[in-house]
Amino acid sequence: MRPRLYWPVSLAAAALVALLTYGVASTGPDTSIDEQLAAGERVEAPVRDLPVLGADGTGSLADHAGKVVVLNVWASWCEPCKTEMPLLQRTHERIEPRDALVLGIDMQDSTERALAFLREEGIEFTSLRDRDREYARELGVSAYPETFLIDREGRIAAARRGPVTEEWLDEHLEPLLEERA
Amino acid sequence: MRVLVALALLLGLSAAAEPQVTLPDVEDEVMCVECRTALNVSSAPVADQQRAFIRDRIAEGMTKEQIKAALVEEYGPDVLAEPSGGGFDLAAWLVPGALVALAGAGVVLLAGRWRRTPEPPDAGPDLDPGDARRLDAELTAFDK
Numbered sequence: 001m002r003p004r005l006y007w008p009v010s011l012a013a014a015a016l017v018a019l020l021t022y023g024v025a026s027t028g029p030d031t032s033i034d035e036q037l038a039a040g041e042r043v044e045a046p047v048r049d050l051p052v053l054g055a056d057g058t059g060s061l062a063d064h065a066g067k068v069v070v071l072n073v074w075a076s077w078c079e080p081c082k083t084e085m086p087l088l089q090r091t092h093e094r095i096e097p098r099d100a101l102v103l104g105i106d107m108q109d110s111t112e113r114a115l116a117f118l119r120e121e122g123i124e125f126t127s128l129r130d131r132d133r134e135y136a137r138e139l140g141v142s143a144y145p146e147t148f149l150i151d152r153e154g155r156i157a158a159a160r161r162g163p164v165t166e167e168w169l170d171e172h173l174e175p176l177l178e179e180r181a
Numbered sequence: 182m183r184v185l186v187a188l189a190l191l192l193g194l195s196a197a198a199e200p201q202v203t204l205p206d207v208e209d210e211v212m213c214v215e216c217r218t219a220l221n222v223s224s225a226p227v228a229d230q231q232r233a234f235i236r237d238r239i240a241e242g243m244t245k246e247q248i249k250a251a252l253v254e255e256y257g258p259d260v261l262a263e264p265s266g267g268g269f270d271l272a273a274w275l276v277p278g279a280l281v282a283l284a285g286a287g288v289v290l291l292a293g294r295w296r297r298t299p300e301p302p303d304a305g306p307d308l309d310p311g312d313a314r315r316l317d318a319e320l321t322a323f324d325k
Contacts, residue, residue: 012283019276077226108214108227110234110255132257133214 030140033156042155045071045148046138050128053106054115059128061103061154068100068176069150072164073136075109076117078144084163085121091169092125098177105130107144151176202245207235210249210263214256231256
């Protein structure tokens with residue numbers, strides 16, 4: 001290649017590679033929460049004001065300061081979400097008297113269908129609507145459903161990437177309920 | 182009165198002639214929000230929900246633009262296949278534009294080179310008078 005063309009072509013190629021790398025990296029899920037949890041650390045949970053599903057106004061984790069929160073990410077079109085909903089509703093009823101609750105985050109869903117889904121499943125706990133998936137990105141959500149246990153100080157203590165089970169809740173939720181803020 | 186009736190008929194006909202939006206019209210301009218592929222090639226459960234949403238809006242008599250606006254309202258701006266134009270999305274417009282500009286500049290440069298008249302070949306140093314005389318004599322002898 002002629003020396004006169006070498007630098008412009010090399011710079012253009014490097015810029016293209018950098019752009020592609022940035023594009024790929026910016027769309028991948030954030031795994032930092034999982035890494036910190038694996039290292040035995042608790043992670044400050046992201047807080048974001050989101051519209052309440054099926055009601056006026058907004059809500060966030062900040063509304064439940066001092067409580068243990070089972071934060072469940074779901075969507076009405078997600079079959080595994082449907083399967084775990086009865087367990088989450090039972091858990092909500094069981095832990096509510098212990099200063100704890102289940103809080104849903106409905107993502108990329110039709111409001112109409114999401115509300116119909118909750119009615120059909122008999123779900124009574126509150127859900128917030130993360131239309132643009134911005135909050136889910138902060139939580140490193142890459143699939144559905146996903147569940148995070150938030151301690152009384154607003155830190156993520158455990159994360160389940162996939163449907164929750166009774167065993168997982170017994171193992172991780174019970175100790176959190178015993179903790180005092 | 183007759184004029185009014187004719188006008189009403191014409192208006193009715195033109196309204197009826199306006200093509201109704203179909204699912205494929207909208208589908209190819211919309212993304213499946215979960216799988217990030219075009220909606221018309223996606224078979225994911227959320228894609229089925231999005232298609233049902235579009236069908237419901239068509240049934241309500243919405244135009245294509247109204248349906249796209251309703252989709253954005255429901256699923257966010259990422260639902261549109263066309264990049265929104267902000268942040269990294271700008272690359273979708275800028276990179277092809279830059280490549281076309283580079284290709285154009287290359288063509289212009291090459292065309293300029295091809296059109297340039299070639300330099301006349303170097304005639305070399307002049308012959309000294311003796312050599313010139315000898316060459317003329319040789320050529321004359323050759324012609325005979």
